[in-house]
Every structure is written in C-alpha cells, then in structure tokens.
Amino acid sequence: MRQTILKLLSEQDTYISGQELSERLGVSRTAIWKHISALKEKGYEIESIPNKGYRLLNTPNRLIPEEILRNLKTTTLGKKIVFFEEIDSTNTQAKESALDYPEGTIFLAEAQTKGRGRLGRSWSSIPGKGIWCSVLLKPSLDPTFAGQFPLLTAVAIAETFHNLGVDAKIKWPNDLLVDGKKICGILTEMGAELDRINYLVIGFGINVKHKLEDFPKEIRTIATSLEMVLKKEVDRVQLLCDILLKLEKYYFQLLKEGFEPIRKLWKEYTCTLGHEVKISRFNELPLFGKALDLNPDGSLLFELPDGQIINVHSGEIGLQ
Ligand code: BTX
Structure with missing residues (x-):
C-alpha cells in the first residue's frame, strides 16, 4: 500500500x-x-x-526498502527486502532464516555490529556509508558449483563500478580493488546436503560514502570507497538496484548456459592472472608461484617454481 x-x-x-x-x-x-x-x-x-x-x-537519501523498491528493475532479486537499521550481520540473519524466505530475498542493514569477512575476519560496516547486503539464492545445483557464485557476484559488481567510471579489478577469488585498495568484499555461505544446495547466501559489503577517517585506523592504508575514488556523490539506492539487476542477469545466465560466459568476463576484470603471487592458506604453508588461469570450477590454475602445475581452491592472494 x-x-x-x-x-x-x-x-x-x-x-x-x-x-x-x-x-x-x-x-x-x-x-x-x-x-x-x-x-x-x-x-x-x-x-x-x-x-x-x-x-x-x-525522497530520503537513505537505503530503505521503499526507495529500493521504487527504483528496482529486477524480476526476482530484491523483490522481498528484510531491512535492519542495525544488526549483527546480514549474512548471519539470512542464514538463520534462509528456509523461511523465498529465493531473491535480500537482507540489508544500514549498520552491522559484527560484519563478517572470510575465515573469521571482521568487516567494518559503519552506519549510512556503505551497502551491507546479503542475497538469498536457492539454485537447484550440486554443492560443487557453489564456488562459482562469489566469482559471478564479483563480475556483476565490477561491471557496475566500471559503468560508474571506476576501474575496479578482481583479485582472486572475489576481492574488488581500486588502485590496490579494497572497495568491496564478498562472503558466500551455503546450506547444503551432499548432492544438493539448499541455499546460498551471498553477502557483499561495498564502501560507498566513506572518507578516509571513517575507516578504522588499521585498514586506512588498504581500504577505499567509491566517493573517495570518484570525488563526487554516489547514490546508494541506485547503485544497489544496478548491482541487483546485473547479479540477476548473470545468475539466470549461469543457470541456463553454465559458467563459461561468466568465467570469460571474470578474466577481463581480474588483476591476478599472469602474475607471480603468494597464496596464504588456512592451516597450510603459503604457496609461491604464478597464477596461470581460472579453471572452469572457479579454482586457480597455479604454477609452482619447480614447474609443477596445481589447482588452488581457496586462499588469500598477495602480490609478491
Ligand atoms: P575478507 O576476509 O576478504 O576481508 C576482511 C578483511 O578486510 C579484514 O580483515 C580487514 O583487513 C579488511 N576490511 C575490513 N573491513 C573493511 C572495509 N569496510 N573495507 C575494506 N577492507 C576492510 C571480505 O572478507 C568479505 C566481506 C563481506 C562483507 C559483507 S557485508 C554484508 C554481509 N554480512 C556480513 O557479515 N558480511 C557480508
């Protein structure tokens, strides 16, 4: 009404x-x-x-459901919005109620008190400055396909940034960087059985309106925001609507045509391939070598110094 x-x-x-x-x-x-x-x-x-x-x-310059719905052009993503002025983490909320909501529901907060990054790291999510959003998807796929979704999300966001005039690069698997500084992070979580995904929660955090001093001291040298890069105002509502539209397009394309078209786009936007890198891995020794290619399953084709070629499925890339 x-x-x-x-x-x-x-x-x-x-x-x-x-x-x-x-x-x-x-x-x-x-x-x-x-x-x-x-x-x-x-x-x-x-x-x-x-x-x-x-x-x-x-209209209010705020990321509220009324404004999003007024501007949204999708058919599925974002048609249902669970909005919080402040919450621990939109990914946590989405996971806890994943079975109660339909595919495409987004969980959105103006501020997160326990924003989560990957591997137990935290994500700074101050009020009114960014887009802290989790999208609930329910693809009828085998869980081995789950790794393609953060890459797909990175492509959708990178392309939206490029349309704004921001030259964002994807660092494998799914960090978005501008001039080497992190502007967006993606955290994908899943509820699954052995042979079936029940739900995927794709959380993305985008720094939009931050000035340098808005970031906690410890990340000031590694983080940036869209307004810091563009030096002009960015409308968060329009940005979120544009991202959801692209995400929906690539999601439906992935279900219909498979990962190959997304993989090609990912390779256009990445800054990882062809470089000598260090890969830090959870509970394992770091790897040094050259990132050769993105495999069809989203893993990285990697050449070790002795010429051996391996696939790396997870890890954190640092340029050597
Ligand atoms: P990540 O593990 O790749 O990145 C986390 C690291 O990035 C931190 O350890 C810190 O060094 C740095 N960092 C923290 N906050 C920021 C920030 N605002 N900008 C730039 N760098 C930062 C990336 O994890 C995945 C982040 C996903 C965040 C979304 S927000 C909506 C959803 N809900 C939720 O709890 N997480 C996701």
Whole structure:
C-alpha cells in the first residue's frame, strides 16, 4: 500500500488529493493520512495542503526498502527486502532464516555490529556509508558449483563500478580493488546436503560514502570507497538496484548456459592472472608461484617454481 502511494505521488508533478488516493487504493482517507505520516517519518518530504492534497517534494537519501523498491528493475532479486537499521550481520540473519524466505530475498542493514569477512575476519560496516547486503539464492545445483557464485557476484559488481567510471579489478577469488585498495568484499555461505544446495547466501559489503577517517585506523592504508575514488556523490539506492539487476542477469545466465560466459568476463576484470603471487592458506604453508588461469570450477590454475602445475581452491592472494 505504502509503495503504491509513493508510486502515485512520484508520478505526479502536482498535488494529488486524499480523496483520489483513497478511491484509487480503496481505503479510507484516514488510512491514507496514516501512511503519509509514516512516510514522512521515514524522511520523505511530503507537502500536504488542505483542499489540494499531497505532493512529494523530496525522497530520503537513505537505503530503505521503499526507495529500493521504487527504483528496482529486477524480476526476482530484491523483490522481498528484510531491512535492519542495525544488526549483527546480514549474512548471519539470512542464514538463520534462509528456509523461511523465498529465493531473491535480500537482507540489508544500514549498520552491522559484527560484519563478517572470510575465515573469521571482521568487516567494518559503519552506519549510512556503505551497502551491507546479503542475497538469498536457492539454485537447484550440486554443492560443487557453489564456488562459482562469489566469482559471478564479483563480475556483476565490477561491471557496475566500471559503468560508474571506476576501474575496479578482481583479485582472486572475489576481492574488488581500486588502485590496490579494497572497495568491496564478498562472503558466500551455503546450506547444503551432499548432492544438493539448499541455499546460498551471498553477502557483499561495498564502501560507498566513506572518507578516509571513517575507516578504522588499521585498514586506512588498504581500504577505499567509491566517493573517495570518484570525488563526487554516489547514490546508494541506485547503485544497489544496478548491482541487483546485473547479479540477476548473470545468475539466470549461469543457470541456463553454465559458467563459461561468466568465467570469460571474470578474466577481463581480474588483476591476478599472469602474475607471480603468494597464496596464504588456512592451516597450510603459503604457496609461491604464478597464477596461470581460472579453471572452469572457479579454482586457480597455479604454477609452482619447480614447474609443477596445481589447482588452488581457496586462499588469500598477495602480490609478491
Ligand atoms: P575478507 O576476509 O576478504 O576481508 C576482511 C578483511 O578486510 C579484514 O580483515 C580487514 O583487513 C579488511 N576490511 C575490513 N573491513 C573493511 C572495509 N569496510 N573495507 C575494506 N577492507 C576492510 C571480505 O572478507 C568479505 C566481506 C563481506 C562483507 C559483507 S557485508 C554484508 C554481509 N554480512 C556480513 O557479515 N558480511 C557480508
């Protein structure tokens, strides 16, 4: 209902009367007035003049469901939004209620108190500055395909950044860097049986409006944001809608055509291949060698100094 009121208001340049709204929506004028008051509380600037009606003057510059739904062009992703002003972690929330929500639901927060990175690391997620979002997917696939999803997400986000004029590079498997500094991180988690994915939660954190001093001291030399790079304002609502549209396109493409088209795009955006790198691995000695190619399953084809060629499935790349 609130969404329809907003749509009607934003389609009009002039006033729309309470009477007209109540007739078009089939509810009382008091109900309309209550919805308008709720929208005002959310930051919408709505002028109301007796005998004339309501007029939308300004929309809030916030990442709230009403604004996202007003701008979203997807068919599935983001059609259902679970929004938190502040939460521990959107990935944690998405995992805990994955079975209660349909595919495409997004879990979104203005701030995370326990934002999570990979391998138990933390992700700084201060209020109002970034996009802290988890997308719930339920592909009918074998769990061995799960590794393709963070790569697909990195491609969708890198391409959206390029359209904004930001030359972002993907560091295997899925960090997004600008001039070597991290601008976006992706954390994919899964609930599965041996031969079937029950759900995937793809969490992405994007630094959008941060100034250098907004980052915790310990990551100031390794982190950056879109506004720091572009030196102009970035609309988080439009950015999220653009990313969801691309993510949906590549997700459906992956289900239909397999990973090869995504793999090709990933290779266009990466800064890893062809370089001598160090790969740090959980509970294992680091590897030194050359990153040769991205395998069809998302693993890295890697050449050791003695010429031996191996596949690396997980790890953290550092340039040597
Ligand atoms: P990662 O393990 O690759 O990166 C974590 C590391 O990145 C940290 O150890 C720190 O050095 C650095 N770091 C922390 N915060 C930031 C930041 N804001 N910008 C740049 N560098 C940072 C990457 O993990 C995956 C991050 C996913 C975050 C999303 S947000 C929505 C969803 N919910 C959730 O809890 N996590 C995901």
